[in-house]
Amino acid sequence: MKYETEINFVKTLLGNFHLSFVTVESPLTMPVAPFDFGLRQLLLPDFKYPEIFERLEEVCHPNTIYRVEDFALCYYIFFRIPDVENLFAIIGPYTLTVITPDILLKTFGRFSYPPETILQLEKYYQEVPLLRDESTLFTILYTLGTTLWKSEDNFSLQDISDITVSKYELANAELHVQKPAEPFLSMKVLEKRYADENELIKAVASGQIHKADVFLNAFSSRQMEQRLTDSLRDKKNYTIVLNTLLRKAAESAAVHPLYIDRISTKYAKKIELCVSPKAVDTLSRDMIHNYCLLVQNHSMKGYSLLIQKVLTQIDSDLTADLSLNSQARLLNVNSSYLSTLFKKETGSTLTEYVNGKRIKHAVSLLNTTSMQIQAIAQYCGIPDVNYFTKTFKKYIGTTPKEYRDSIREKAKNI
Numbered sequence: 001m002k003y004e005t006e007i008n009f010v011k012t013l014l015g016n017f018h019l020s021f022v023t024v025e026s027p028l029t030m031p032v033a034p035f036d037f038g039l040r041q042l043l044l045p046d047f048k049y050p051e052i053f054e055r056l057e058e059v060c061h062p063n064t065i066y067r068v069e070d071f072a073l074c075y076y077i078f079f080r081i082p083d084v085e086n087l088f089a090i091i092g093p094y095t096l097t098v099i100t101p102d103i104l105l106k107t108f109g110r111f112s113y114p115p116e117t118i119l120q121l122e123k124y125y126q127e128v129p130l131l132r133d134e135s136t137l138f139t140i141l142y143t144l145g146t147t148l149w150k151s152e153d154n155f156s157l158q159d160i161s162d163i164t165v166s167k168y169e170l171a172n173a174e175l176h177v178q179k180p181a182e183p184f185l186s187m188k189v190l191e192k193r194y195a196d197e198n199e200l201i202k203a204v205a206s207g208q209i210h211k212a213d214v215f216l217n218a219f220s221s222r223q224m225e226q227r228l229t230d231s232l233r234d235k236k237n238y239t240i241v242l243n244t245l246l247r248k249a250a251e252s253a254a255v256h257p258l259y260i261d262r263i264s265t266k267y268a269k270k271i272e273l274c275v276s277p278k279a280v281d282t283l284s285r286d287m288i289h290n291y292c293l294l295v296q297n298h299s300m301k302g303y304s305l306l307i308q309k310v311l312t313q314i315d316s317d318l319t320a321d322l323s324l325n326s327q328a329r330l331l332n333v334n335s336s337y338l339s340t341l342f343k344k345e346t347g348s349t350l351t352e353y354v355n356g357k358r359i360k361h362a363v364s365l366l367n368t369t370s371m372q373i374q375a376i377a378q379y380c381g382i383p384d385v386n387y388f389t390k391t392f393k394k395y396i397g398t399t400p401k402e403y404r405d406s407i408r409e410k411a412k413n414i
Contacts, residue, residue: 002082007023017129043117065156075096096131204288254301267287324351
C-alpha cells in the first residue's frame, strides 16, 4: 500500500494514546471489525456497518481530513488515503470529557433502553480513550496531511455531522445531540503549534541545547494540558511521542542508528519508571539535552558516505585496528585517496583523529573510574603504555598519572 510507512508511523504514535487507527477499503469485500468497538450493534441491533462506508464515499472528498462527533458523544477522524482508490482511514473513537452516569442518563435515558444496556454503555465508555485536549492529535494529523498531500496548502481539516444519523434512528427516537464543547482547532493555532514543534526539532537536530530549551518551554505551555484522567499516564504518553520526535531529529542530523537506538531505548525505559508528573517533566528536559549532546558528538551531517563509515567504525570500537591501511582495506578503497578525503572533510589525519578520540575516552575513564592506567590504555586501543603516556601528554599536557593525581588533589580540597 502506498504511504504504508507513514501510516504505520502515525499508528504507532496514536497507539501511545490508545487511539485506534484502521484503514478500510470500500466497498467492503470481507467482514470488518466494528470501527466503534460495537457500540452501534449494541444500540441498533439491525445496524449494518457496510452502509457506513457507502456513506463515506458520498461524504468524504479528497484532500480533506474530517472530524465527526457521533450521536453517542464519541469523536472520529475520517479521510481518504490519496492515490489509492476508495481506501479510507478511520481514527477513533475517543471522547473529550468523562462520560458520567448523569451524562449517560441525559443522553440516552429518554430512549427507553433497559438497565442492562445502560450498564453496558457505562462499561463501553470506560474503554474509550479520553482526550481532554486534541492538540497533539491535530498536530500529528497536520504533519501526516502535509506528508500525504505534499503541502499544507493542499488539504483542509473540517467538522461534519454524524454520518449515520441520516439513515438510522436511535431506538426509534429523534436524536438531539449536544454540540461539542470545544470547537475544532483553528488552522492558525495548528500552524503555530506545528511551527514551534518544528523549531524544537530543528534545534535538537543542530545540537543547540539553549535554543531547544526555549522552544520546549513555548511548546509545552500550549501542549501539556491534561488529556487523560490519569495525569501521570498523560505525561508519559506525551513524553513517549517526544522521544519519537527527538529520535527522528537525530536521524535527520545523520547520527548513526546505533546511537539513536541506544538513547531512545534508554529513555523509553526511564519514562515508564517515573512515579510522578514532575519526574516526567524533568526527564523530558534531560532527554532533550542528551539528544542535543548526541548530535553534537555523533552527527555526521556534511560528511561523505565513505567518511561516515570510517567515523562510525571509530566510534563503535576504539580497540579495533583503526589504521589507515586497515580502514582502506575494509572499505575497498585506495589508502592515499582515503587519507586525502579524510583530511579534507575532518581537518585532521586519520591517526590524529583516532588518537584524539582515544585520549578523550581515556580522560573520561580517569575521571570516573579507578581502573589501572595500563588497563585504561588497553581499553582505549593503545596497549603500549609508553606510547599511550606519550600520546596522552601530547594532547592533554600531562601524563595520565599526573592527571589522575590532580583530580584526586582537587577532590580533597572540595
